[in-house]
Amino acid sequence: MMPERQSRPCLALGCRLNEKNQPLRVLHMPERALRLNGPSLEIIERCDGKHTVQEIISELQKLYSKAKPENVERDILGYLARLHDQRALDFASDGGPNGTKEVK
Amino acid sequence: MTTAIPTALALIAELTHRCPLHCVYCSNPLEMKHRADELTTEVWSRVFREAAAAGVLQVDFTGGEPLARPDLVDLVRAARGAGLYVSLITSGLPLDETRLDALVESGLDHIQLSFQGSDAEPANEISGTRAHAQKLRVLEWLKRRRVALTLNFVIHRRNIDQLEEMLSFGESSGAGRIEFANVQYYGWAFANREQLLPTRDQLNRSVEFLRRAEERLRGKIHIEFVVPDYYAKYPKACMGGWGRKLILITPNGDALPCHAAQVIPGLRFDNVKDRSLREIWEKSEAFQKFRGEEWMSEPCRSCDRRQLDFGGCRCQAFLLAGDAAVTDPVCSLAPERSKVDAILAAVDESRAEPSAKPDWLYRSNPA
Numbered sequence: 423m424m425p426e427r428q429s430r431p432c433l434a435l436g437c438r439l440n441e442k443n444q445p446l447r448v449l450h451m452p453e454r455a456l457r458l459n460g461p462s463l464e465i466i467e468r469c470d471g472k473h474t475v476q477e478i479i480s481e482l483q484k485l486y487s488k489a490k491p492e493n494v495e496r497d498i499l500g501y502l503a504r505l506h507d508q509r510a511l512d513f514a515s516d517g518g519p520n521g522t523k524e525v526k
Numbered sequence: 527m528t529t530a531i532p533t534a535l536a537l538i539a540e541l542t543h544r545c546p547l548h549c550v551y552c553s554n555p556l557e558m559k560h561r562a563d564e565l566t567t568e569v570w571s572r573v574f575r576e577a578a579a580a581g582v583l584q585v586d587f588t589g590g591e592p593l594a595r596p597d598l599v600d601l602v603r604a605a606r607g608a609g610l611y612v613s614l615i616t617s618g619l620p621l622d623e624t625r626l627d628a629l630v631e632s633g634l635d636h637i638q639l640s641f642q643g644s645d646a647e648p649a650n651e652i653s654g655t656r657a658h659a660q661k662l663r664v665l666e667w668l669k670r671r672r673v674a675l676t677l678n679f680v681i682h683r684r685n686i687d688q689l690e691e692m693l694s695f696g697e698s699s700g701a702g703r704i705e706f707a708n709v710q711y712y713g714w715a716f717a718n719r720e721q722l723l724p725t726r727d728q729l730n731r732s733v734e735f736l737r738r739a740e741e742r743l744r745g746k747i748h749i750e751f752v753v754p755d756y757y758a759k760y761p762k763a764c765m766g767g768w769g770r771k772l773i774l775i776t777p778n779g780d781a782l783p784c785h786a787a788q789v790i791p792g793l794r795f796d797n798v799k800d801r802s803l804r805e806i807w808e809k810s811e812a813f814q815k816f817r818g819e820e821w822m823s824e825p826c827r828s829c830d831r832r833q834l835d836f837g838g839c840r841c842q843a844f845l846l847a848g849d850a851a852v853t854d855p856v857c858s859l860a861p862e863r864s865k866v867d868a869i870l871a872a873v874d875e876s877r878a879e880p881s882a883k884p885d886w887l888y889r890s891n892p893a
Contacts (some may be wrong), residue, residue, distance in 0.1 A: 423745055435702060436636045436674020441609050448583055450611040452703055453675050453750075455535070455583045470734040486801065507750045509702050 423477050429513040432471035439466060451510050459466045461486065465498060471514055475502065485490045531808050531817075533581040535766075537610070538588060538774040538785075539570065545591040546619045548654030549642070551680060551715035551722055553588065553785050558892040563778040567597045569799060571604035573775060576803035578608040582773075588615040590777070606633030613638060615678075618664035619657055626667055636674040638705075639664060643685045644695040652684070653889040661791045663804040669700045676703040681752075682722040683873075686732050693739055699748065706736060707752040712786040714889045716845060721884040723873045729757050756866050760831060761838025761854035768840060773803070774837035778873065781806045783813050786841035790850045816840050821851055825859045 425431065433439075436452045437488045447463050448455040458466060464485060479498050505511045522523045543558035565573075574585065585605050592598055605612045613636040616631065639661065642649035646658040658869060668675050677696045679685075680789055685692075689706065696704040709715045709722050724732070733753065740749040755762050765772045765784050774782045780795040781803070787793060796810040815821065819832060826837040837843075838854020846855040847862040855862035 433674060434674075438611075440611070444609060446581070446583075450584065452613065452638075452676055455611070482596070483772065507745045509745070 423503060423506060424499060425506065425513055426515075427476040427479075428474050429515055430471050430474050431469040431478075431502055431506075431511045431513050433466075433469055434509055434512050449510065451508070456510070461497075462501065465501060469502075469505075469511060475499070475513075478502075532770050534577070534773050534807050535581070535583050535771045536773075537573075537577045537582050537585045538772060539573075539585055539601075539605075540590065540774065540776050541570070541587055541592045541598070542590040542596045542777050543892045544594040545589055545617070545889070545891060546655060547591065547617050547657055548891070549680070549714070550652055550654070550886045550888060551682060552889040553710065553713045553715065553787055555713055555786070555891065556717070558590075558890075559777040560892045562732065562893075564595075565775075565777065565779050565798070567600050567604070569779065569793075570601055570609075573599075573798050573803055574605040574608040574610060576798075577773075578610055580804040580807060581609070582610065582803075584611040584613065586613045586615055591617055591619065593617075593619065593621055593625075599625070599632045602629055603632040606635075611635050615749075616640070617653075617657060618661045619655075621660075621664055623667050626664075626671065626843065630671050630673050634673055636676065637668065638676040638678050640678045640680065641692070641695075642680060643688060644691045645688075648685060651883065652680075654683075654886075665699055674703075675701040676700070676705060677701040677705060678705045681706050681724075681732070683724040683728065684722075686724045686728045689732055689735055693736075697743070701747065703748040703750060705750040705752070706732075707750070708754040710752075710754070711756065712789075712841060712845070717887045718884075719836040719869070720872070720876070723754060723756060725871070725874050726757065726870065727774075729733045729738045729753065734754050755777070755838075755842075755856045756870060758856055759858045761835050761842075761857045763835045764839035764842070764854075767836035768815075769807070769817040770836070773807055773813075781810060781812070783816070784838075784839065784841055786845075787812065789841050790844050795849075816850070823852060825861075826853050829859065 438450050440448050440450060447458045449458055449466055464482055465478060479495050486494055509526045541553055542564055574693055592614060602612055612634055615638045617640050641661060642652040647657045650656050677699055679692050691770050711719050736751045743749055746878060767784045774785060779798040781798060782795060793812045795812045796806045822837055826832050838857055840850045843852050843854050844850040846865055853860040
């Protein structure tokens, strides 16, 4: 599925980054670990339930200003969708600052 | 030519061989380690630190039943403190809510809870214990706690036709992952093989059913399906390749490249009480024996798939062909494949099976 731009991705239960001081940075998931390079680490560090998808895109476009903005956007959307399909990410709908939907 | 030593990524910690269940397909060896031989909390804690320093990322606590260790909470804390991701592979016995809270608070990342089926009676027959009701209780406790959950169903001939019931049970359990893992034929499962192998028809139906389920649940629940490799065209990449990714420590500290490696005659295993984990990983005779490609004979040696499946499982090669250095006989290209085909033919002929309880060899329990 394609993530919505106003949703706020956060790591799913059982998924977490390993500690910063370790030589190899990975995203831990149940029964597996995903190696993270520069851009993928920048994305995952922003999957904190606070950044919206759009904010992640904008920040990485600034960080990787030499790359074409539309390529950065496409790559991020594809990466987030893949991680969601692998049950590594949840997308909280927009609603409040914590990414929690307000119950009306 | 020397083989470059890869980095170990995961540690399988067999904390004990003790277990309240007596599953007929247990992967433990027939000869088990006694409680008195088990590593202490201190030695395990050192092993976790050495593992993390050597590059290991994750540890699976397994057994036997890891809950049988009174120091399990301390072990979880030690492994987390070393920087590892900690999974508990468990039957859910013996456990109460207080202990579960302590495990979660000590940093447990993930629980894999095993089920022998979705119905009590056949499940209890397989485990030789009235364990099913307790597993349901544990599942309810887990729903109210923040810890990742995988349900693991062990699949075989007597329950493979009930996948639909197991799946709908699993979907309502709150688990993020469901594994349908066909029995692999080592240890006690090898002894009970004739009663456990599904027929080809059964397997084909199950593959089709789970393929559709996987599609439907994508992004909601991750479905993992492990086929019995006797039916596969190519062997499994056992342990991700011998001495390539995984290291298993037995309850008394022997370091093995594969769960069943002790069946291979003449292999010498180092013990974590005598040498550091890194030293064992890099230099132990057992790990070097089948690392890389030097040991391979034809058809593996010139096969395009040798970097995909690494020749299959060395222990299975020994169990089925009597030689640990030949191509895994489950491979369709293996000279010894006819032995596997003969076993499968016998399974298909025995299709009209009696409803009576088979003559199971139940897993015993060490002192």
